[in-house]
Amino acid sequence: MIAKLRMIQSSLVLAVVLLWGATIAVAGEASPPAPYEVKDSPLPHGNNGIAARYPGDAGIERDPAVVFHDDFESGDLSKWTPGWRFDRARITQEVAHSGKHAMQWAVTLSQGDDGGNMAVKLAPGLDVCFYRVYCRLPENFEPRRMHGWSITATTPGVSPLGGAGIRPTGKDKFTLTLDNPHNNLSLYTYYPEMPGKWGASYRTEFSLHKGKWQAVELMLKANQPGHRDGEIAVWLDGKLLGHWAGFRYRDVPELKINMVHLVLYLHAGNPAGSYTMFHDDVVVATKYIGPMAPKK
Ligand SMILES: [Ca+2]
Numbered sequence: 001m002i003a004k005l006r007m008i009q010s011s012l013v014l015a016v017v018l019l020w021g022a023t024i025a026v027a028g029e030a031s032p033p034a035p036y037e038v039k040d041s042p043l044p045h046g047n048n049g050i051a052a053r054y055p056g057d058a059g060i061e062r063d064p065a066v067v068f069h070d071d072f073e074s075g076d077l078s079k080w081t082p083g084w085r086f087d088r089a090r091i092t093q094e095v096a097h098s099g100k101h102a103m104q105w106a107v108t109l110s111q112g113d114d115g116g117n118m119a120v121k122l123a124p125g126l127d128v129c130f131y132r133v134y135c136r137l138p139e140n141f142e143p144r145r146m147h148g149w150s151i152t153a154t155t156p157g158v159s160p161l162g163g164a165g166i167r168p169t170g171k172d173k174f175t176l177t178l179d180n181p182h183n184n185l186s187l188y189t190y191y192p193e194m195p196g197k198w199g200a201s202y203r204t205e206f207s208l209h210k211g212k213w214q215a216v217e218l219m220l221k222a223n224q225p226g227h228r229d230g231e232i233a234v235w236l237d238g239k240l241l242g243h244w245a246g247f248r249y250r251d252v253p254e255l256k257i258n259m260v261h262l263v264l265y266l267h268a269g270n271p272a273g274s275y276t277m278f279h280d281d282v283v284v285a286t287k288y289i290g291p292m293a294p295k296k
Contacts, residue, residue, distance in 0.1 A: 032193045033228065035202075035246035043219070043233055045240040049290025050283070051132075056295040057098065057281055068120050068260070068284035072101040083117030083261065084161075097134040097213045097280035098292070105264040105277040115146075115265040117161065120284065125153070125256025132217040132289040133262065136278040139211045147188070147265035148178035151220045153250070153257045160259050165197050170251035175199075176220040176232055177263075183207045185241060187218070187232050191249050204234065204241040213280070215291040220257060222249050238291045260284055 054060040061069035070079050075091055082089075092104040107114050122129070129151050152160035154173040161175070168174055170192045179188040179201060186203040194200040208214060215237050223230035230247030233240065249255075264277045283289045 032248070033246060034195070035200075035228075035230075035244050037202075038231075038243040038245050041233070041240060041243040043240055043243055044288040044290070045235060046238045047290055047293060049238075049288040050285055051290045052293050055293045057283070057292050058295075060283060063285070065287040066283060066285045066289075067122060067126070068282070070282045071098050072096075072103050072280060073099040075101055077103065077118065080118040080120060080262070083119050083263075085114070085116040086118055088114075088116035088264075089118055092278065095136065095278055097136070097278075102136075102278045102280040103262070104279070105275075107264065107266055107275045107277075109266055109268065109270055109272050109275060111272075112268050113266060114268075115263065117261055117263045117265075119160075119259050119261045122258050122260065122284065125258040126286060127256060128219070128221040128286055129257045129260070130217060130219050130283075130285045130287060130289050131260050132215055132281075132283045132285075132291075133279055134213050134215050134281045134292070135208075136213050137208055137210045138275045138277060140273065141210075141266065141270045141275050145267040145269045146180055147263060148180065148216070149218070149263050150175055150177040150261040151218060151257055152176075152259045152261065153222065153255055154259070155255060161261060161263070164199075167194065167197055168192050170248070171255060174222070174230075174249040174255070176218060178216060178218060178234070180208060185216075185234060185236065187234055187242065187244070189232060189247070191230070191247050192251075193248050202232065202242060202244050206236055206239075206241045208236075213278075215281075217289055219288075222255075222257060223247060225251050225253055235290075 096102040152175045177188045179186040217235040219233040221231040230249040231245045233243040
């Protein structure tokens with residue numbers, strides 16, 4: 001009887017050792033499963049978001065899912081935290097998507113890259129963030145040589161948009177940036193399991209248009225620590241252009257999305273000259289926002 005018990009005991013020990021071995025094998029796997037495009041995405045699109053309930057965005061800031069709104073009708077940029085080359089930011093009445101005011105990046109490209117950045121801090125931090133911006137690109141630049149706006153999660157002391165080429169650890173940061181290489185709207189994202197050290201690009205087949213107001217919406221959903229269930233998505237005027245899932249963005253729940261950035265970054269590959277990029281009707285929320293609904 002005792003011998004039998006000992007045998008069972010040894011089998012249990014062996015089973016635990018094997019399980020432990022399997023755990024080590026998983027932790028040390030050479031290439032983790034890559035994120036994948038979600039076909040037939042269940043995400044909402046079109047006029048099925050928060051904005052549909054607030055024609056002209058009137059009162060949208062009072063929706064329980066909305067954490068930030070700026071239509072720039074205050075005539076200033078006091079809701080924003082100045083970032084890189086903030087002196088290029090202006091309030092303009094030249095063109096506006098809503099009301100009489102919009103925000104404008106006024107950039108004179110001479111030597112090297114140029115642009116500007118301003119940000120909104122989100123407190124408390126979020127596990128999922130939808131970020132809708134109306135933008136109007138200048139007629140005279142090559143959109144393939146620009147980077148756009150971002151959603152970031154950082155711990156104190158970590159630069160949200162700096163640190164290019166540094167792989168996140170799972171505890172310090174993750175980011176999502178709108179990008180436009182080869183004139184394809186793309187999502188550029190930093191996460192611990194990205195294949196290279198420069199971030200990974202998820203490309204759609206769609207392009208931004210010049211000289212026209214367009215609603216671009218980004219979604220960044222953090223994973224549950226221990227799971228690869230983070231997601232990203234992008235919409236243009238309510239059309240879902242791309243949705244990818246399977247990201248491990250973080251290993252600790254306290255690393256949350258805590259900033260959005262309104263960025264224009266122009267590469268020196270554009271001809272020297274003056275460029276203006278207009279923004280209006282910014283909304284940040286925890287649910288799909290969608291394009292502005294017409295006023296009744
Ligand atoms: Ca406005």
